[in-house]
Amino acid sequence: MAGPSESRRVADALRAAILGGELADGARLPSLAALVREYGVTTDVARHAIAALRAERLVVTRHGAGAYVSRFTPITRRSPARLSRDGWGQGQAIQDHDTGPRPRTVDIVVSEIRAPEMIAVALGVRVGQKVLSRSRRFLVEDRPVQLSTSFLPLSLARGTPIVYTDTGPGGLYARLADIGHAPARFVEVVNARAPHPDEREALELPTTTGLVFEITRRAYDDADRCVEVNQMVLDTTAYTLEYRFPA
Amino acid sequence: MAGPSESRRVADALRAAILGGELADGARLPSLAALVREYGVTTDVARHAIAALRAERLVVTRHGAGAYVSRFTPITRRSPARLSRDGWGQGQAIQDHDTGPRPRTVDIVVSEIRAPEMIAVALGVRVGQKVLSRSRRFLVEDRPVQLSTSFLPLSLARGTPIVYTDTGPGGLYARLADIGHAPARFVEVVNARAPHPDEREALELPTTTGLVFEITRRAYDDADRCVEVNQMVLDTTAYTLEYRFPA
C-alpha cells in the first residue's frame, strides 16, 4: 500500500517541487546524501530518481557540483527556411536562419571513403565504391552540440572547392549550384535514441545520460538525382526542430 | 588500466555481438544471472548494461521472459504528404499516407477546457478562456504508440461536427474546410525526451525506459489565423519522422 516504488516516490516529489515553482530555474536540488537522509533510501535509489528527471529534461547534473533545475533554451532549427535557395544563393550559411546561439564549425575532415551500403544506395553508386566524405562538429561556447557527415559522389566533388575544408560563401550547396547541380529539394528523416559510445564521446555527453536526434538528409537536384547524403547526430538538449509546410 | 567501467565493458561486448551478427534479430540475450557469472559483476551492473542497449534501441526487454535483439520497423510519418489538402479534401485519413501498420484511434474525449497559456497564445484567445479539446490515443495491434490532443477556438468548433467523436470523412481538417477555415499551412515543432509519468502510463512504456517525440503542430488558415494546435506524444520506437521540402 505504500505506493509504487521508492525511486518513483522521490522523483515525483522533486518533479512536483520543480513544476510547482518551489525549485526555480537554475536552483540546486538537495544533494544525494540529503535525499538519502530525507527519504530513507540508498544513494543508488536517489540517483535513479535524479536520472529520471534528467531524462525528462527537467534537471542537469554536474559531477562534483550538484544537480540543478534546467533552463531549457535550445537552438531552433528552422526548416525549410534554413535550406532555402535564397539563403545559400546569396552566400549565407544555413545556421543564419536558426534561432539562438550560432554554432562554430570545427574538426572538418575531408576524405575519400568506401561507401557503406545505405549511402551507396542513396547516391546511386555501387556498394564499396569510393565517395567523398566531409565530417565536422558544431560547438556552442565550446560545448559540442552536433556531428555531421556529408557524402557526395566523387564524380561531382573532385576538382571543385567541395573537397576543401572551407567551401566558401554559401557553402557546399552554393558550390553544387556552381557546377549545375543545385539542390532543388530535400528529404529529412528523423529518429531519436541514446548515442552510441563514439557519438557520446564526440558530443561530450555524460556517461549515462543523453539523447540524440539522428537526422539523415538527402539533397536532390533539378534532374532528381541525389547529390548529397548528410548524416547528423544532434544533442536533443541543444536543439528543437521546426518544420513549416503548406497543406 | 583495466578499462573505463564494468557496465561499459559488458554493454560493449553485447553491442559488438549484436552489430557483428552473432546475436541475430530477435535472438535472446544471456540472462542477467548468466551475465553476472560470465563477467563477474552484480545484477545491477548487468542490468545497467542492458538498459544502455535498450536506450540505443538495439534491445527490448520483457519482464520475466528475457532480453531480445530488437527488430526495428517503425511507422514512417510522411510530411507534408500526410497533411496535404488533396488528402483530406477527398475524405482520406492523415495516416493513409504513412508507411507501415495503420494505427487505430481509441479513447476519443471531446471537452471544453480552460486554455493553458501556451495554447491560448497560439490560438489568440485570453489565457483561461475556454477552448475545445479533442484528445485520443493511437494503437497498433493493441500497443499504444501515440497520444494526441487538438485544441480549437470554441467560436469555430461549436455547432459543427468537430465536437463529435467521429468528425466524418477527411476528419477535422475537412470540417474546418467546410466552415471556410481550411488549413493552408502547418508548423510542426519537434522535441525528444523521456515521457512524464502520465504519458508513460498512457503509452504503456516500461518503467525505466522509453523515449518520446513531443510534436506541437499549429494549423493556419488562408487568413493566417491559427485554427488548431495539436500536441502529440509519440513513442520513438514506433515512429520515424520524414519531412520533404523544396530548396
Add this chain to the structure above:
DNA sequence: GAGTGGTCTAGACCACTCC
C-alpha cells in the same frame, strides 16, 4: 579537505513468464 555526483559489490525480495 569537505562535499558532491558516479560506480560498484553483495545480497535480498518481488513480479512476471513459461524459455
Add this chain to the structure above:
DNA sequence: GAGTGGTCTAGACCACTCT
C-alpha cells in the same frame, strides 16, 4: 516451481568541484 527481469538495502570507493 524454475527462471527471468526489476527494485531495493547497506556500504565501499573513486572522481570531481569548490556550493
